[in-house]
Amino acid sequence: MSDAVQVWNPDDWETFALGLLQSRHGPLNVHKIPAAHKGDLGIDYICISELVAYQCYAVREPIDIATRADRQKTKITIDTGKLVSNSTDISKLFLGNKIKHWILLAPLHDSREVNLHCAKKTTELRKLSCAHLDADFEVGIHDRDSFATKAVAAGMIALHTIRLNVPPPTPEELNHWQAGSADLVANATHKLAKRAGSKGVQDAVSEAAKSFLQGRSVLDALRSSSPDLHEQIISAVANQAKRLGFAGPRGGPTPTAILNTEIDSLISSIATAAPNLSNDLVQDIALGTISEWIMRCPLDF
Numbered sequence: 644m645s646d647a648v649q650v651w652n653p654d655d656w657e658t659f660a661l662g663l664l665q666s667r668h669g670p671l672n673v674h675k676i677p678a679a680h681k682g683d684l685g686i687d688y689i690c691i692s693e694l695v696a697y698q699c700y701a702v703r704e705p706i707d708i709a710t711r712a713d714r715q716k717t718k719i720t721i722d723t724g725k726l727v728s729n730s731t732d733i734s735k736l737f738l739g740n741k742i743k744h745w746i747l748l749a750p751l752h753d754s755r756e757v758n759l760h761c762a763k764k765t766t767e768l769r770k771l772s773c774a775h776l777d778a779d780f781e782v783g784i785h786d787r788d789s790f791a792t793k794a795v796a797a798g799m800i801a802l803h804t805i806r807l808n809v810p811p812p813t814p815e816e817l818n819h820w821q822a823g824s825a826d827l828v829a830n831a832t833h834k835l836a837k838r839a840g841s842k843g844v845q846d847a848v849s850e851a852a853k854s855f856l857q858g859r860s861v862l863d864a865l866r867s868s869s870p871d872l873h874e875q876i877i878s879a880v881a882n883q884a885k886r887l888g889f890a891g892p893r894g895g896p897t898p899t900a901i902l903n904t905e906i907d908s909l910i911s912s913i914a915t916a917a918p919n920l921s922n923d924l925v926q927d928i929a930l931g932t933i934s935e936w937i938m939r940c941p942l943d944f
Contacts, residue, residue: 647864648704650806651750656701657687659798660748663787664688664697666794676736684733685725687748694743694777696733698722701750705808712754715784719747719757723764723782727773734775741777752786792870799869806921807864812856821852827938828852834937838898851934858931861924872917879916880932883909887936892943906933 651659664673668690676686688697700718702711726733726745733742747761764782787795799805812820821828831848839847865873887905894904909929917925937943 647807647809647860647868649750649864649868650704650808651701653699653701655802655804656750657699659802660697660699661688662798662801663748663790663794664690666791666797668693668695674736683725684729684736685722686733686736686745689736691737691740694737694740696726696742696745697748698745699748705810708754711751712756715747715749715752715754715757716760719760719764719782719784722747723768726776727768727771730773730775737775741780742775743777743780745780745782747782747784749784749786752784752788757784796869796871800871800919802919804921805869805872805917805919805924807861807868807924809857809860809864809924809927812853812860816856817849817852820856824938830940831934831938834898834943838902851937854927854930855934855938856931858928858934861927861931865924872920875916876913876920876928879912880909880928883912883932884936902933905936906930909933 661673661675672690672692674689674691676684676689678684678687685698686696687699689695690697698718700715702714706714723745726742761782761784765780768776768780768782769778828848831851832844835847835851836844862873862876865876892901892905893908894901906929909932910925913925913928914920914922
């Protein structure tokens with residue numbers, strides 16, 4: 644399936660980035676440079692001890708790699724220009740020390756074209772021989788993979804809301820999975836016929852398969868982006884499955900009533916375990932889990 648991409652708004656990314664930088668340089672060594680009063684210097688954070696300037700930038704996702712790279716290159720061009728035009732103020736911020744690095748801090752860096760653009764801007768700025776820039780000054784780009792895993796995980800847990808763009812399974816992926824999962828499809832067909840009837844059962848089974856694959860993709864994405872949160876969700880789902888296996892389904896007496904009761908209960912458990920997970924991701928995981936329970940037998944009507 645297509646890779647999931649975390650969706651950031653600029654404020655959340657800037658706050659998240661601060662945590663990453665504090666883990667790298669130490670809390671007392673990272674200083675915020677607000678833009679609200681008297682404009683933007685092309686810098687969000689500085690570290691005087693390491694002589695590094697950071698600019699945060701999160702493009703609006705989802706977009707393709709080429710578009711993401713173009714927007715990052717444009718941002719680098721604009722803000723390194725501000726580094727030159729605001730040289731007096733920036734030199735004061737660094738206490739007269741020469742800056743060694745200007746780094747664009749982005750959620751995702753996946754194009755070497757951006758590295759080549761950084762090299763180009765590095766060469767251009769060195770040729771200017773600016774008094775506030777080191778002779779070996781460098782322009783670069785870092786993303787979350789540039790930081791320690793523990794720092795990223797801690798930042799994810801602290802986020803107000805976690806959003807991911809997880810593409811749904813394609814028709815080809817769905818057909819391939821169904822062809823290789825005959826027993827699971829048969830289980831789902833037998834059970835969902837009780838709710839949808841003979842005319843609607845195939846559509847119901849198809850929706851269950853889609854939900855299962857989508858839920859699995861969301862969990863896979865969370866395992867990579869926020870392993871601690873992923874473990875909390877897995878634990879909540881496991882507890883619900885244990886209760887279901889011991890006591891049987893709640894609700895009823897109709898299959899629809901049982902399904903709605905179990906879905907609502909699972910959504911509540913996941914939301915409690917992961918309160919900063921967006922509602923759509925909570926629902927994707929819940930529906931995917933219920934679909935899996937239908938196919939693998941814990942849930943029947």
